[in-house]
Amino acid sequence: MSACILTVWTELGDGFLITMENVEKHFGKLHVLKNINLHIETGEKLVVIGPSGSGKSTLIRCINALEKPTSGSITVDGVEITARKAPINTVRQSVAMVFQSFNLYPHKTVLENLTLAPIKVQGVDRKKAEETGYAYLERVGLTEKAHSFPSQLSGGQQQRVAIARALNMHPKIILFDEPTSALDPEMIQEVLDVMVGLSKDNITMVVVTHEMGFARQVADRVIFMDDGEIVESGAPEHFFTNPSSDRTKLFLSKIL
Ligand code: ADP
Numbered sequence: 001m002s003a004c005i006l007t008v009w010t011e012l013g014d015g016f017l018i019t020m021e022n023v024e025k026h027f028g029k030l031h032v033l034k035n036i037n038l039h040i041e042t043g044e045k046l047v048v049i050g051p052s053g054s055g056k057s058t059l060i061r062c063i064n065a066l067e068k069p070t071s072g073s074i075t076v077d078g079v080e081i082t083a084r085k086a087p088i089n090t091v092r093q094s095v096a097m098v099f100q101s102f103n104l105y106p107h108k109t110v111l112e113n114l115t116l117a118p119i120k121v122q123g124v125d126r127k128k129a130e131e132t133g134y135a136y137l138e139r140v141g142l143t144e145k146a147h148s149f150p151s152q153l154s155g156g157q158q159q160r161v162a163i164a165r166a167l168n169m170h171p172k173i174i175l176f177d178e179p180t181s182a183l184d185p186e187m188i189q190e191v192l193d194v195m196v197g198l199s200k201d202n203i204t205m206v207v208v209t210h211e212m213g214f215a216r217q218v219a220d221r222v223i224f225m226d227d228g229e230i231v232e233s234g235a236p237e238h239f240f241t242n243p244s245s246d247r248t249k250l251f252l253s254k255i256l
């Protein structure tokens, strides 16, 4: 009987796709994440804001195990990735990341950038990977660039390719780390438009950004980080109109 209950409990888990509990991260003497407790639901769009150096990148890099917490536990899609011998590579296949600096492979064409990981890491056959690759390129409006190289594209186009590449892994979660921060102003909107389009899907999105218009439009929840802590968390309407913390108010007064 108890074994049966245990099985049911394990299968149901706690209902969250991502769970961070009591997460601490130190880089040497630097205490970068302080008692992070964060539960993210399937399909949730979470926006993370906060000043430079507050730990935003480290937080999201912990979710795909690019960083390992000093202590605490993180569970992603039912797998405790902080456990010893956790199948990190399996989990990484359901978590894609889009970086500020695009990180495309410079010597591969756009289409090859999209198909490389599905073929090599996920064992998808080339024809299928190209087929879905083309579909995602169409979605980001870049079908005609399939055989171009990254250097032949604008920054905004490169970032849209990076998003299509992430999607071609069919992830459950996409992490965005300031995806528009390296772009010239006239290119920011085209990338945000793609992200807004994506937000209508059931995919779970965790987005570090300073684009407050995007946050208002898309976020189910906004969290504000300062000095390694989650200082405030709430729905955008509460967050932007009536934040409770003075640290949040001060930050918003500087950027809005
Ligand atoms: P944010 O993304 O909010 O700007 P980060 O998570 O990148 O903040 O960094 C938080 C703090 O951790 C900063 O002080 C940064 O210098 C430091 N840091 C980040 N990565 C490393 C690292 N690999 N080694 C040492 N210190 C780091």
Ligand code: MG
Residues within 6 Å of the ligand: 056, 057, 058, 177, 178
């Ligand atoms: Mg950062």
